[in-house]
Amino acid sequence: MSLFILWFSIAMQGYLLAVGLASWLELRRHRHLGKFDRSADMLSSATTPPVSIIVPAYNEAAGIVDSVRSMSMLSYPRFEIVIVNDGSTDETLDRMIEAFRMEAISTPYRGDIATAPVRAIYRSRLPLPIILVDKENGGRADAINTGINVSRYPYVLLTDADVVLDGYCLLRAMRHVLEDRQATVAVGGNVRPLNGANVEYGKVTKADLGPTLLERTQVLEYVRSFVATRPGWSRFNTMLLLSGAFGLFRRDVLTEVGGLSRGHLGEDLDLTMRIHRHLRDQKRRYRIVYAPDAVCWTEVPNTREVLSRQRIRWHRGLFAAVRDFAPMLGNPRYGGLGLVAWPLFMLFEFVAPIIEFIGWFVIPISLLSGRLNWPVALSLLLIAYFIGAANSLLALLLDEAFGYFSRPIDALRLIGVAFLENLGMRQRTVWWRTRALWGGRSSWAWGNMQRRGVANLSN
């Protein structure tokens, strides 16, 4: 049993290394395309499709105005911003109305997806393409579904009120759509931690690692996930998760699958999986791709308590998805997704923390009882540790293509985190993930992280 657990840890790191190498191949292709395909031509092209940006907002008074202002400055020829106030109890609605001179209009509402009642729809009197929807509280998914109903354009970008979008992110994401407009139904973006960054006029002018080890560890986690994992899965059209902070979808596909599931803790994973299942069931040709150069920035938790709540919520979402999509597991009908991607994702994201947790007890007992040889156990642990560090370093090397954290001191700090992460921090995450499996707090629909607001992030 102990040996199995140790070998399992090595296998997991090996899996991450293989995905990292696939990501490297994919990023090389992206770099080549990005250099010569002249995405900027889309800005002046009459053939560029318009996009609706949907922003659910619940008690976002601190930063909503600056976020919307930042979004309104995106470099894209035609887009609208649909803010959905999900029954906020703070001044979110009033601040929006005041800042953008919103006026209520009687507007036809298309009920493609059932949602909580809409109280009013506002339109800006300024020459800005902003629509504000005020509705009864129904949760993030319900707010997004309302935004989908109100949106006018064939593509919708689902994002959050607390993110800072890179000026060209929409252009870069839509570039992937135009590569194969018939087949591309969704594009995921590259989400990066905002903590410590310099934000001026709603734009990130200088990225930073954040002041604490907790934040720096999350930088490394995001890099590993968004730079060294997703491109690899995207290469085989088996990307299982588009982040809620940046997901571009074809509107008709979203309405076909009934929008986001209300009350689902992992609504982003659930949505991506349902789109895969729906389109594969219908035997339609489709692609869900990842755009590593479509960057958006989000605040990550800077205290252990908030981080633990976030991770527990994420893992419960994964648990719900495992339950809902179990029939796809190993099912040849779903191709590479059912046979490879989903089983591996389940094994290494859902089962692995449980195995590792069991290992905390089984391995010491085996060592003390003499059933496990000390040198062998230590050797296996060291192999897993070094391959784990190598994975993180490989991710950081791939990330170099984006040019963030280019100072040598940042390199040293990140290298330090790559080696330290497996000595305590990783075990803490395993504990949170394991804890997520038994009951506890009831409401997880909206995160309750204390936000500073986009404008207040300027250093």
Next chain:
Amino acid sequence: MTSSTLLPWVIGSAAVAVLLTAVLFVVKVAHHDLTRRAGDRRAHYIGAVGEILARRTIPEGLPVGWSDDPIFHDTLSEFLSIVAGEERRILTELSSRLGLSDRLASRARHLHRSAARAEAVHHLAELASPAHGPLFHQLFGDRSPHVRLGAARGLARLGDLSAVPRLIQALAAERPWIALRMADMLLAFGPSAVPNLTKWLREIALVSLQGNRQTTQVIRVVGLLSDPAAEPVLQELLDSPDPLVRMRAAEALGRCGTPGGVAHLAAAMTDADWRVRAQVASSLGMIRDPSALDVLVTGLHDESWWVRQNSAQAMAELPAGRERLREMADEGTDEIVQIAHYQLALAGRGGS
């Protein structure tokens, strides 16, 4: 399994981690340094070219290294894309004095790496010298799509109409992204490309009756060029068996915007496909001809939400249509009242 059999694996994995650490650190430091140097050079070129433009003279003894530096090429291309007239002439002369045109032409012809050829041809396209016309034609047959795109850009910049048929072919032959950029190049020719485009539509699209990406793109380009001379062929395309072709033809007729198209569009309001009817309603709004009002009122009762919305939106474009919407806002059914209020509010003429 013993610890001695595992030892090489421990050492190997540790070595990989250490090696990656060293590589990462060196790459970071080198990247940091290169980025800083490139930024300095770029700032220097921007300053120098800006000063040349401000003084309107090119100094003697230009540094030879400029013409070999890709950062200078980028800077010059960016300037060329935003200047015109005398300033453009100065920059063209600057590139000529540096021997840049010949150097780029040689690179575009002879380099093996397609990326380097593409870079050279895109810079040449910005220079848009008539002397490079034959080279652009030659590079239009290059194996790299990026080079072909650069050549198309150059030909469009030169206004070489003999390239239009090849560009139309490229709409079908190229992958979608490149085809879209080729459509942009066709647009760059302006109305002078319309005779060639309509000729193709008449000889190929109308004969084959097969809708495809190429046909819909050509119709779209014709519409965006908004030349009334294209109306007859667009009217005929409204009878195409392919709904996508009919939709694009209706859109293009709306953009051409002459009352001559109204009767044909009105007839298409009975199309079996709701997407065509929705587009017809929008197009009638673009033309803003009062004779379309009755058809648009019919559209308000269409089974499709989009046709009803677009009809109301089109009505709001007409003075008589707004009058009708006001009446409906008082007397219509719930949805029509709501639609009428919405469109009147958007038109800034009343409504709540």
